[in-house]
Amino acid sequence: MLHMTDVSKVYRTEMVETHALRDLTLEVKDGEFVAITGPSGSGKTTFLNIAGLLEEHTGGEYRLDGVEVRQLDDRARSRLRNEKIGFVFQSFNLIPDLNLFDNVDVPLRYRGLSRGDRKQRIERALERVGLASRVRHFPAELSGGQQQRVAIARAIAGDPKLLLADEPTGNLDSQMAREVMQLLEELNAQGTLVVIVTHDPEIAARAQRNVHIVDGVASDLERGPSLVRPTRAAAQPVV
């Protein structure tokens, strides 16, 4: 699904050249649950932005679901991002003056789906995150955990193959964080590839696979059997 070979990212200014990623090679298969860890400034967010087609890499090859993304223009990248990727952000990034229905509707609008199809998907997504009864509420009327669940509903409404989550529990208390993680695990159990960037070792421990990035270089982290979460087939959905 996500295939990076020798991917590099260099930020250049007149004075300085910063290597955010150096020949990063990584392959993530359908259905995996991967945690990306690493110290601040190691390149985790750059990796996520490139994986999510929010930034272009400067070297190497990145294939997303078989498509070499470097050749794509902005329109094609946007379409691919819309169809294949769902985003969950640390600060939720809901649009404050849209109600839940309209927030979840945003990615579907750009896909050009019919009104009926959109409505069905929105209702189903909100139902999956347990907020079907609050479609007309606005983000400010919800708790942080609920807002993140709306963000997850928005991310999955279009049935993406890949869910990219950047510190999704970073702004939540432990109870809400647990709920959000359970939701992500459930989605993974149902077949969605989840890639989560986190600082939290407890969160990372819940992933099937840990990739550690240091100085822009990625490596799989060996873990003891006790830290390994059950595989998708064995996982039990939690609502």
Added chain:
Amino acid sequence: MFTYYLDLAARSLRRNLALTVLMIIAIAFGIGASMTTLTVLHVLSNDPIPGNSQNLYFVQLEPRRALGFVPGKEPLEQMTRTDSEALLRAAKADRQVMMTSGNAAVEPQRAGLAPFFADGRWTSTDFFAMFRVPFIAGAPWTADDDTRGTRVAVITSALADKVFGATEVVGRTLRVEGNDLRVIGVIANWRPTPHFYDLNNDTYGKGEQLFVPFSTSRDLKLSRSGSLDCWDDPIGDPLALNVPCVWTQFWVELATVEKAAQYRDYLVSYSLEQLRTGRYGRPPNVRLRNVTEWLDFKGVVPNDVRLQTWVALGFLLVCLVNTVGLLLTKFMRRSAEIGVRRALGASKRSIFIQLLVEAGTIGLVGGLLGLGLAWLGLWAVRHQPADYADLAQLDLPMLAGTFVLAIAASLLAGLLPAWRGCQVTPAIQLKSH
């Protein structure tokens, strides 16, 4: 997607109401001022005879003595009666007309109505065909009537109504300056704007009500109005033949530019002939200008109207520059939302269009308000002491023009902010939000 963008625009405009109102007011004032002055300019620079203005030519000759001759100087604007009648007889153009303006006392045959003066035009038969005068009854007089000085008249329906209390008056007798004229035609209340065929009188006046053959007007000694220029002391009647005074206008209709060139050659040879006989004292100096060229040459649109238009357009530009700044502020404040939309699949193009639709919506509302301001501005113009004041009305093309200008101006103002908006880097916004 367009309706979605409209919905987003409406939400966004409601969100920052003060900023929105400020932009709408800026555009409305710019549009209101511009449309007021543009409407006045549009009315004043109107083509008075669409479809034929390129084929009608105003003729000028130089009949003066050699004394005071300066090569290259513009010839006299009007013609002597002798030259007008000679050119009319020669009939070298497709159509030709000589004329002068006048006024005459009309004696109504209705009880209780006192005699009054009516503005008139003493002219020849082709006047009506050349200038597309709309008849509602009867017909023009003939060339034979011109020659014989037949006592006939063509009148406007307004005059017919005033004098007879009816418009079906062909065949009835109109008493003018104590003479009986038979009404042979009634025309609609015709008012070419500007009054191109004779700019010596009111350029934007209401036009004439009474039309009489030129020869008849001379036989009956009907009074004339307008300028009269003489270069020698005329002996006796300055309106007689062979008098060194110009007071008639002469127009020709020529269907092609080749015919116009031939007619110009004819005017030169005519002038040479007059020079040879000693009637003219200067070398041939002729002009042949079509309606558009003639109006341009005469500068019929007052300079202050042009100046006001430029000032208003400058004001619109200032309003637009302000709107650009306000839109930039508004769109840049929404960088976070733009970043989210980009992450969720919006292309730069989608964002650009979304923001332009928002700018266009502001323009549309600003245009509506601007239309009201333009209406007020034109109402103020109509109360000015100018001969064109009553013409300052917003017609359908200008009404449509208001919205086109408002939306085009706001889209133009929205281009830079929308472009900046769509260049927002989503990665940075998503992290910093």
